[in-house]
Amino acid sequence: MVKITDVAAHAGVSPSTVSYALSGKRPISAETRQRIERSIRELGYTPHAGARSLASSRAQVLALVLPLRKGIHVPVVMQFATSVVTAARAHDHDVLLLTQSEGEEGLLRVARSAMADAFVLMDVELEDRRLPLLRSLDRPSVLIGFPADPTGLTCIDLDFHRAGEACVEHLAELGHRRVALVGSPPEVYARDTGFARRVADGFREAADRAGLPSSVWPCADTSVAARALAERLVREQPDLTGIVVHNEPIVQPLIEALVAQGLRVPQDVSVTAICPDEIAEQAPIPVTSVSIPSAEVGAGAVELLMAKLRGQAVPESTLLPVRLTARASTAPPPTARPAHG
Amino acid sequence: MVKITDVAAHAGVSPSTVSYALSGKRPISAETRQRIERSIRELGYTPHAGARSLASSRAQVLALVLPLRKGIHVPVVMQFATSVVTAARAHDHDVLLLTQSEGEEGLLRVARSAMADAFVLMDVELEDRRLPLLRSLDRPSVLIGFPADPTGLTCIDLDFHRAGEACVEHLAELGHRRVALVGSPPEVYARDTGFARRVADGFREAADRAGLPSSVWPCADTSVAARALAERLVREQPDLTGIVVHNEPIVQPLIEALVAQGLRVPQDVSVTAICPDEIAEQAPIPVTSVSIPSAEVGAGAVELLMAKLRGQAVPESTLLPVRLTARASTAPPPTARPAHG
DNA sequence: ACGGCTCGTCGAAGCGCTTCGACGGCGAAG
DNA sequence: CTTCGCCGTCGAAGCGCTTCGACGAGCCGT
Numbered sequence: 001m002v003k004i005t006d007v008a009a010h011a012g013v014s015p016s017t018v019s020y021a022l023s024g025k026r027p028i029s030a031e032t033r034q035r036i037e038r039s040i041r042e043l044g045y046t047p048h049a050g051a052r053s054l055a056s057s058r059a060q061v062l063a064l065v066l067p068l069r070k071g072i073h074v075p076v077v078m079q080f081a082t083s084v085v086t087a088a089r090a091h092d093h094d095v096l097l098l099t100q101s102e103g104e105e106g107l108l109r110v111a112r113s114a115m116a117d118a119f120v121l122m123d124v125e126l127e128d129r130r131l132p133l134l135r136s137l138d139r140p141s142v143l144i145g146f147p148a149d150p151t152g153l154t155c156i157d158l159d160f161h162r163a164g165e166a167c168v169e170h171l172a173e174l175g176h177r178r179v180a181l182v183g184s185p186p187e188v189y190a191r192d193t194g195f196a197r198r199v200a201d202g203f204r205e206a207a208d209r210a211g212l213p214s215s216v217w218p219c220a221d222t223s224v225a226a227r228a229l230a231e232r233l234v235r236e237q238p239d240l241t242g243i244v245v246h247n248e249p250i251v252q253p254l255i256e257a258l259v260a261q262g263l264r265v266p267q268d269v270s271v272t273a274i275c276p277d278e279i280a281e282q283a284p285i286p287v288t289s290v291s292i293p294s295a296e297v298g299a300g301a302v303e304l305l306m307a308k309l310r311g312q313a314v315p316e317s318t319l320l321p322v323r324l325t326a327r328a329s330t331a332p333p334p335t336a337r338p339a340h341g
Numbered sequence: 342m343v344k345i346t347d348v349a350a351h352a353g354v355s356p357s358t359v360s361y362a363l364s365g366k367r368p369i370s371a372e373t374r375q376r377i378e379r380s381i382r383e384l385g386y387t388p389h390a391g392a393r394s395l396a397s398s399r400a401q402v403l404a405l406v407l408p409l410r411k412g413i414h415v416p417v418v419m420q421f422a423t424s425v426v427t428a429a430r431a432h433d434h435d436v437l438l439l440t441q442s443e444g445e446e447g448l449l450r451v452a453r454s455a456m457a458d459a460f461v462l463m464d465v466e467l468e469d470r471r472l473p474l475l476r477s478l479d480r481p482s483v484l485i486g487f488p489a490d491p492t493g494l495t496c497i498d499l500d501f502h503r504a505g506e507a508c509v510e511h512l513a514e515l516g517h518r519r520v521a522l523v524g525s526p527p528e529v530y531a532r533d534t535g536f537a538r539r540v541a542d543g544f545r546e547a548a549d550r551a552g553l554p555s556s557v558w559p560c561a562d563t564s565v566a567a568r569a570l571a572e573r574l575v576r577e578q579p580d581l582t583g584i585v586v587h588n589e590p591i592v593q594p595l596i597e598a599l600v601a602q603g604l605r606v607p608q609d610v611s612v613t614a615i616c617p618d619e620i621a622e623q624a625p626i627p628v629t630s631v632s633i634p635s636a637e638v639g640a641g642a643v644e645l646l647m648a649k650l651r652g653q654a655v656p657e658s659t660l661l662p663v664r665l666t667a668r669a670s671t672a673p674p675p676t677a678r679p680a681h682g
Numbered sequence: 683a684c685g686g687c688t689c690g691t692c693g694a695a696g697c698g699c700t701t702c703g704a705c706g707g708c709g710a711a712g
Numbered sequence: 713c714t715t716c717g718c719c720g721t722c723g724a725a726g727c728g729c730t731t732c733g734a735c736g737a738g739c740c741g742t
Contacts, residue, residue, distance in 0.1 A: 001455070003699085013722085014721070014722045015698090015700095015723095016723075017721060017722070019701080020700090025700090026701095026719090027719065028720070028721085029719085045453075046449075046454045047698080048395065048454060048697085049400070050392070050393070050394030050698080051395045051697070051698035052698080052699055053391030053699090054699070054700090054726095054727045054728065054729085055698075056700055059390070061437075068419070068423045074415050075415040078415045078419055081438065082440055086440065094438075094451070094456065095437065095438045096435055096436065096437055097422065097437070097438040098426070099423055099426050101427065102430065109387055112385070112386075113387045113389060114342070115390040115435065282563055284565055342728095344728055345729065345730095346728080354692085355692045355693070356730095357691080357693075358691055360729070360730055360731080361691085361731090364730080367689090367690080367691085368688095368689060368690065370689085389728050389729070393729055394697095394729090395696095395727090397697085
């Protein structure tokens with residue numbers, strides 16, 4: 001294993017000079033630097049991470065805590081994780097993977113062992129048990145999602161409240177008179193996960209503001225559940241013409257179930273979703289949607305963390321703006337359109 | 342940050358004694374050990390990972406290289422990743438997350454920096470460009486999946502060849518006379534990923550052995566593609582009664598498409614799948630399937646790696662036995678049954 | 683009763699790196 | 713032409729841990 005003294009000898013300088021050339025913390029003449037870089041390349045040198053961490057007390061590692069529970073949409077988590085890795089690498093950091101099951105001890109262990117310099121946490125609950133620990137830790141962290149009280153923390157997420165609003169507003173503008181939210185699985189609400197509730201709040205507020213009767217229907221993420229809910233909606237709310245879906249896996253099954261009920265989309269019922277663009281686009285009827293930009297959230301989280309590691313102040317909360325893309329699944333409701341034939 | 346000298350002072354022993362008590366590499370009297378453990382608990386001591394890695398040249402970290410490409414079923418990858426983390430933690434190791442995009446340099450960097458002691462690689466291609474590097478590395482690795490030439494490597498996977506066979510054999514036993522394999526997306530075959538081809542080989546061989554005409558149909562992982570394929574199968578192979586699906590996301594869409602074509606499952610056509618149990622179970626018609634035990638594969642990979650780290654010899658290839666679970670989607674074909682009415 | 687064990691513990695060296703203070707040498711300022 | 717200061721480089725200390733050799737104390741056998 002080639003080490004810094006080997007590089008130094010090869011380049012005819014002292015180890016400290018190599019170190020400064022690498023870190024840029026002191027000026028090095030262009031000529032010397034080039035000689036060092038050449039030696040590094042020729043010898044195939046990579047600094048020993050442990051030694052570096054020991055001497056500098058910076059491991060150049062972020063810990064990513066992934067949720068692995070039911071009711072979350074896995075591809076979104078995955079996309080998020082990869083964007084975190086990519087963004088971290090762009091800042092010359094690596095990513096340590098932790099799972100929720102490690103719990104608070106896991107965070108504490110990683111922090112104390114100095115394995116990671118900072119934390120990214122997903123799937124934050126409104127009253128998350130890890131929050132006090134995070135606040136007391138000497139290492140910065142960023143939460144994906146918002147707890148009930150974000151004081152003293154740094155949080156980032158899509159503006160789900162606005163996402164709920166935006167969908168309703170879109171439907172209201174088209175002239176719809178009654179809207180329903182098909183939401184996340186019941187266990188997600190039961191867990192007090194912030195984003196599900198925020199969508200529902202935004203949805204309701206916008207509906208109230210627009211004077212539209214509205215209702216919220218949690219739904220399991222299976223096509224069976226989607227079909228059952230579709231039947232129920234048709235039966236109980238015959239005047240329903242606008243649906244907002246916030247439950248990735250059933251966007252399409254729900255539409256198919258509505259069609260199976262004899263409702264045409266968008267002629268009889270309009271559907272908008274809050275979901276990743278891929279899901280909205282690849283559906284047989286492309287769905288009007290507010291996209292969930294997981295990659296942007298991941299990259300944003302890493303940027304915030306890097307700023308904190310540099311000692312910069314960052315906002316406590318960052319809400320990514322929503323973007324609604326109108327596609328084929330929404331149109332004015334039947335009654336608002338001129339009658340044909 | 343509390344360090345080993347603090348613990349030593351608190352327990353009234355020398356730092357080396359604490360170290361030996363922790364590692365068990367030298368005998369320590371029960372009394373002393375208890376005193377040390379108590380001090381560790383009271384002071385909240387966790388060894389500094391960098392220092393430990395530097396002194397012992399063991400980082401207690403595994404690197405996990407995740408694929409992030411199209412055509413793979415994300416939930417399976419995720420489940421796999423979590424099982425690796427869990428198994429690693431059981432051996433007091435952590436997991437560093439790398440993405441395919443880092444490529445060979447990523448592996449090299451992590452190996453040279455001594456960040457990780459060993460590697461787990463997923464989504465191995467038949468002619469994977471990383472193989473020479475892996476063979477030359479001084480750090481052990483385990484591949485999930487098999488390249489064309491596994492010599493000098495350690496590989497583990499479900500026995501996909503047998504999985505393909507098992508599905509055909511099940512159908513043959515029921516009396517089916519023609520079978521088709523609905524496979525992975527074309528890009529997966531194009532990439533020469535081993536497991537897709539192995540399923541197809543097993544499928545074909547078993548069909549030939551049983552004297553059944555057979556055909557293989559790659560299929561994109563969208564319900565649109567599934568529907569199109571169902572129509573084509575009905576049109577081009579009217580005598581087809583047995584289908585094997587090896588493409589998680591479309592198991593259910595395909596069945597629905599068949600039903601939409603007027604075929605009853607399993608009365609008119611039997612369907613078996615190679616997919617995780619959850620997918621097979623939660624379908625409206627539970628699907629006879631060979632399960633993909635991602636958690637077992639992940640745990641197995643870690644066990645192999647730990648053995649290699651201990652210097653033990655391990656088999657070059659480990660094939661997990663297949664288990665076919667008969668569910669509601671398979672039955673004897675129409676012609677093989679006594680005619681009703 | 684004494685050499686030779688093993689058992690339990692200690693001290694010191696050193697892993698590879700960063701970083702601090704020091705120090706020549708050279709340009710600018712007086 | 714001298715003096716100050718800065719630039720570029722070096723040497724040494726030390727980060728927290730593991731591990732090797734050493735060593736005293738007790739035990740065995742004879």
